[in-house]
Amino acid sequence: MGFVRVFFSPGARLMRRLPLLGKFLLLLLFMLLAVLAPWLGAGTAWAWEGSVLAGAILLYLMASFHLTLSADMRRVMRMLEQAAHGDLRGVTRGAGTTRADARDEVAALDQTVRGMVNSLSAMVARIRSNSALVAQAGQSLAYSSRELSERTEQQAANLEETASSVQEVAASVQGNSVATQQATAQASDVRGVAEGGAQAMTGVVQTVEASQGSAQRMNEIIGVIDGIAFQTNILALNAAVEAARAGEAGRGFAVVATEVRTLAQRSSEAAREIRALILSSAGQVGESVAQIRAMGGDIARIVDGIRGVSDRMNDISAASVAQSSSLSQITAAIQQLDEITQSNVAMVEHAVEQAVKLGERASTLAEAVATFRLQQGTADEALALVRRAVAFRQQVSREAYPRGLTASDPNPSRGFHDRDMYVFALDRAGHYVAFGGNPAKVGTRVQDIPGVDGQGLLEAIVRQAEREPGWVEYDITNPTTGKVQTKMSYVQQVDDLYVGCGVYKELVAG
16 A cells, blocks of 8 residues: 555646646546557557557556545545534644645645634634633623622612611601690790799889888988977977976966977887888888899899790701601602612612523533534633642642642543643742643743733732632733734632633634
């Protein structure tokens, strides 16, 4: 078989370089030479030899044409069969390709099929990557929506309690307003009584002061009576002296004078007693006037205080009415907020349902292309590697865990690297403590990776892994092509390490 391949190799190269029309013309040429050579040579020996040589070349070229056409068609059919069964790995890594110097239609068909399969592979890679991101977004949205739903329900319950409390406060304020209005009315009544008492006290003061003036006038009258008694006493004394001089003739007059003198003395004593009484009464009236005046001042201050209390009660009553109105508005606003919150609860529940459906649709989309097998790793395969690495932690100690992740294993089902997928483990400072199948990467830093914002990538990995397992997207220079491509890594926190595995979102060979 090897001899046949070597023997027909020149003819195969020639056939692959010629287009289909050229091949037929070349075969037709040698066919004509084989048929026409004896006739043109008129039966000479060299004519028969040329005919035999042309026939041999014709058979050689026909065999070469058959071998190249059948081999190339089998190659194309094999690619199509692999693609039909979802295996795009052989095409994307270049297995089963035609020769580089081929220029015929079969080579063009091979390149067309290769381009079609490469486009299909790129599409599948994008669908798998984006479906994984959509699934994570749906899960994260559903989780966040559930938390929002719980908080909204709690907020609704709090609003309901607040509304009830505000209603109670409003009822209490309304009761206080009614009581304040009643107290205001009573204070107004008391104010009127106090003002009437103050006016009556003023009249009493004026009456007592008038009595004090009358007592002073009586004292003056008693003084006049006392003067008259004194003058009468003097006149009686003079009359007694004249009666004594008259002797027997003035005896009767002396008796009258003596009686008058006695009456004058009694009048004087009575006047003194009345004066003493009037003076005593005047003192008592003066003290009463002073006390009544002091009491009048106290009553005036009491009236002022009651007037101030009445004014404050009016202000409190007005404020209570305003508070009652404001609390009624607050109650109405809280009731509206409660209705809005209840509506938000329903909307959030609907959002949760839609987020769950979004995750289900993403899973359905991923399942639709799950049968395709690519040369490069895909999102679901990277996720499976990370989950296997997380489960591996339960089987080994903390110290042996990084070594187990880094160790190379020829069986992809047991190792932690597959094609372009490598499980890595980072510490918080960004150092690689494990890197599947590549011990040389251990000890290096993610910040030192060329063509990527290492510090930003580390922060994104830590933030995502500490919140929940999920995907992190970033741009990186592809070491194979030198082009900047988008990569995504599924990360999860294990102990104090951040374990992940990355894949390119699109076809690597781009």
